[in-house]
Amino acid sequence: MSETIDFSKPPEGSLFEPVASPRGLRLALVFGNESPTGRCPFYNIQCIHCDLGAGEGVSFTPEMNRHRLEFLKQHYKEILPKVGHLVIYNYGSTLNDKELSRETRHNILEFVAGLSSVKRVSFDSREQFVTADRISEMLEYLRADQSLSITLGLESQSEEVRIGHLKKSITRDEVDAVFTALAGHGRRTAVEMNVLFQPPGITGNEAITEAVATIEYGIRMMQKHDVLVDFNFHPYYPSIKGTKFFPDHPRAMMEHAIRSLFMIIRLIKQQSPESRIFVGWNDEGHDLQPTVKKMKQLLYSPAFAAFNVSQDEDDLQI
Numbered sequence: 001m002s003e004t005i006d007f008s009k010p011p012e013g014s015l016f017e018p019v020a021s022p023r024g025l026r027l028a029l030v031f032g033n034e035s036p037t038g039r040c041p042f043y044n045i046q047c048i049h050c051d052l053g054a055g056e057g058v059s060f061t062p063e064m065n066r067h068r069l070e071f072l073k074q075h076y077k078e079i080l081p082k083v084g085h086l087v088i089y090n091y092g093s094t095l096n097d098k099e100l101s102r103e104t105r106h107n108i109l110e111f112v113a114g115l116s117s118v119k120r121v122s123f124d125s126r127e128q129f130v131t132a133d134r135i136s137e138m139l140e141y142l143r144a145d146q147s148l149s150i151t152l153g154l155e156s157q158s159e160e161v162r163i164g165h166l167k168k169s170i171t172r173d174e175v176d177a178v179f180t181a182l183a184g185h186g187r188r189t190a191v192e193m194n195v196l197f198q199p200p201g202i203t204g205n206e207a208i209t210e211a212v213a214t215i216e217y218g219i220r221m222m223q224k225h226d227v228l229v230d231f232n233f234h235p236y237y238p239s240i241k242g243t244k245f246f247p248d249h250p251r252a253m254m255e256h257a258i259r260s261l262f263m264i265i266r267l268i269k270q271q272s273p274e275s276r277i278f279v280g281w282n283d284e285g286h287d288l289q290p291t292v293k294k295m296k297q298l299l300y301s302p303a304f305a306a307f308n309v310s311q312d313e314d315d316l317q318i
C-alpha cells in the first residue's frame with residue numbers, strides 16, 4: 001500500500017525554531033509553492049547558489065496551504081503570542097500570484113493581523129512582483145501598528161557578483177522600483193535586504209569590502225526613497241548547486257564575516273541608526289558540510305544570538 005504524504009506539515013528543514021532578533025522573537029513560516037511545478041520559476045534558470053527553489057516536490061493548491069496554515073497555528077500555539085516578527089517563505093516569491101495565490105496570501109495576512117504581539121511581517125519575493133497596488137492591498141489586511149517588509153535577495157550590490165557569478169538577474173533599476181513600490185507608507189513598509197557574505201568569486205578582504213559596499217548601497221536606497229532598510233547577513237555555505245558551479249569556493253571565513261560586521265555596525269550607527277542587522281545561519285538542511293557547520297555554530301552562535309538582539313559590537317568580540 002502506498003504511503004500518503006501529509007503536506008500540511010513542512011519538511012523537517014523548513015519547520016523552524018523561533019530565534020531572537022532585533023525586531024523581537026522571529027519565526028519563519030514556510031508555505032508550499034503553488035506554481036504548476038511546485039518550484040520557483042527561477043530555479044535552474046537563475047540563482048546558481050540556491051537549492052531552496054526546488055520546493056517540496058509538489059505543486060501546492062490554496063487548500064493545501066490552508067491546511068499548512070492550520071498546522072502551523074497548532075504547532076506554534078505556545079510560541080505565537082510571544083512572536084514579534086514573522087517571516088513568510090514559499091521557496092520562491094510570495095508576491096507572485098502564480099506561486100502563492102491571493103487567497104493564500106490573504107489567509108496568511110488575516111492570521112498575522114490577529115496576532116497582537118506581531119509588529120513586523122516579512123514576505124520573501126523577487127523584485128518584479130513587488131508593485132504599489134499589491135503592497136497597498138496587503139497593508140489593508142494588517143493593523144496600523146504592524147509593518148510589512150519585503151525580503152529581497154539582493155545578495156550583493158555588485159552586478160558582476162549578483163548577475164555575473166550568481167546568475168541572479170536583478171538590476172539596480174529593478175531594486176529602485178521595489179523601493180518606489182514601497183514608498184509613501186511612512187514606516188509601515190520596509191525592505192529586508194539579504195547580504196550574502198563571501199559570495200562565489202570573491203574571498204578575503206575583497207569579501208569584507210563587498211559586504212560593506214552592499215550595506216552602503218542599501219542605506220543609499222533608504223535615503224533616496226525614505227523606506228526603512230534592515231539587513232539579513234548570511235555567511236556563504238556550500239550548497240549542491242553552489243558547489244557544482246563554484247567547486248573551489250570556500251565556506252565563508254567567520255573571522256572575516258565578523259570583521260565585516262564591525263565595519264557595518266559603525267556605518268549603520270553613523271548613517272542609518274534605525275536599520276537593524278540580523279545574522280542568519282539557517283540553511284534548511286542544504287549545507288553540504290553539516291559537521292563543519294555544527295562546529296562553527298558551537299563557536300559563533302552564542303555571539304550572533306546575543307548580537308541579533310543587542311546590535312552591539314561588543315557581543316561579537318570572540
Ligand code: SF4
Binds near residue numbers: 043052091092093
Ligand atoms: S534565490 Fe529565490 S528567486 Fe532564486 S531560485 Fe532561489 S527561491 Fe528562486
